[in-house]
Amino acid sequence: MELNGQLALTVLMGLFLVAVAAWLARVENWRSYTPLGSGGGGYGQESGYVSQEKPSGFIRWLTTVDHKDIGMLYGAFGVTAFLVGGAMVMLMRAELTVPEMTLISNQFYNSLMTSHGITMLFLFGTPIIAAFSNYFIPLVIGADDMAFPRINAIAFWLLPPAALLIWAGFFPVPDVIPAQTSWTMYTPLSAGVGQGNQANAGVDLMLLGLHLSGISATMGAINFIVTIFTERAEEVTWANLDIFSWTILTQSGLILFSFPLLGSALLMLLADRNLGTTFFAVDGGGPMLWQHLFWFFGHPEVYILVLPPMGLVSYILPRFSGRRLFGFKFVVYSTLAIGVLSFGVWAHHMFATGMDPRLRASFMAVSMAIAIPSAVKTFNWITTMWNGSIRLTAPMLFCIGFVSNFIVGGVTGVFLASIPVDLVLHDTYYVVGHFHYIVMGAIAFAGFAGLYYWYPIYTGRMYQRSLAKWHFWLWMIGSNVTFFAMILLGYGGMPRRYATYLPQFTDLHQVASIGAFIMTLGALIFLWNFVVSWYEGPVVRDGDPWDLKEDSLYTTEWEWFDRKLKTAVADGGEALPGGEESDAAEN
């Protein structure tokens, strides 16, 4: 009986795959995909036919290898994941308004927390950065497309299955439960041994999904490294490379050296779980091995996430300060320094594990050293704004919010890097406050700066400015209320990763939840504005909607946009006044 059912399912699956293959063969002319035949091996020339053969409608999005389309796909994916991860955390914040267990079970709380972390880091953070880099880097460096357009498409299309695997435990599949390992997946819990329920297949699926997202990131990274090294236009020398491309180049290097390591560690963990190996078993390799491997990836990962947003801010902030980025080359060199040093600090996440004090001190020393390049950038941003003619547009507000939040996040980080302080604050809400100031207060803010700044380019329209400012202020206030409360909770000794707490922490937890609800309101406003303006916003008819030319701050991607507007076939007049409106500088 069971066997028959499985057989039927297999046959059905096979038929389905054949049908898909047949359908694909009809919509795509596979024979045009012979890159070697295009002569001269010039990958850059491919985009000629790539853009000619774009099918229309839905199929276009499934088959596209155009870097701009893929950037849009990454963007849509990232924003969606952000909403999912946000919904997860709002359930948790609702639960945390009271000390005891009420709304959800503590197991479900742990599942949400695990998924929230992984979703935000791997399914929102990396993809939203890839959205900007895919769309804009080839434009800014004067490349026809990415060096390997098809690998680019594959890298993106690995992400949706990765997301499904990571979230698998939440779907109504019998006997599969979500992982409750937290994003750090510490053994022995994640090895599934002992009394817990983490031997469940849901954890394996999550690990496989994570592995898949790592493959995607690695493919993307290789593509960016090759593109930036080999596809730059002649004028774009190393001295002329913009800061965003520099940060993406560095980020790609970090990905290249850290994600394969995560992948290997995940496979070892999967083997421990399913094949009886003892890599991380207490009397095998030991749980500390996992921590070392994980954080050797994990610390570079946080810089993988923060460097490109730093690049975005360094790129956008000067445009609304009426002047160039102060100390451009300082920013470039310090980016590279962060890239190297981020591999030498991993054990500052393990100060409390009882490792040899000599090693611990070494990691503290390098952690102190890495604070310098970060601080240098902060001073550069502030100096750029100092006495500039600042225009408080929505992207600029988000840039300023980034700088402000990054300062709090960075300073709390330096305190944590000091061993005696860390021994007190480790595993408290202080750490949660620290990294949320950075991942939410800085990285997400930079993402929004980019989404608003380039909105005219990728939608052809302008968003509603007053709503964008509402979004900013709700988020600036909300994030500081939430995450500062967390820092105070940490000082009070509130441990992280608990669904319940002692009554003395109630007030601050409620404050944190209020901040989170303020941000939810802001997010709804953002979503409304983002979608409605896409359809109904005033059409942008000028390639310089931010008036950058006045300050000689006009850049290549706007120049491209301008050319596109001018050469576009007139499609029979939409209301002009809207277009006029959108050139007026916001303020």
Added chain:
Amino acid sequence: MAVKIFDRETILDLTVNIIPLFIIGFFLGLFLLYQAWGWDTLPSVLMIGLHVVPLVTLALLTYLSGKAIAGSEKTGDVFHQGQALVPGASEKEHGGAEAEPAIAEAGDEDEDEESGTEETRAAE
């Protein structure tokens, strides 16, 4: 290449990375001179390695990137970031014309400050 790449200007740009190098070197010296936990071969050698490896890699990358950036600065036109392909964009080095960015709406800024900053930039 005939032009000297690592001149005073370039070294000045590289100070951002020389400072962390110095900090790591300082701690290495400190930990070697004052060994609070004594000497045991494995942990002590690891300790030295944890300083020396970042130190050497960072020094190497700083040297290579300095060479690439300052080198192309000296042999080609230098534009501000993102502007190399904008027709008619002014160059960085001899860009006297762009020194006074028009102050758009706000118009409340001090012109002297503006040009002061541009001089700082040009001096970099």
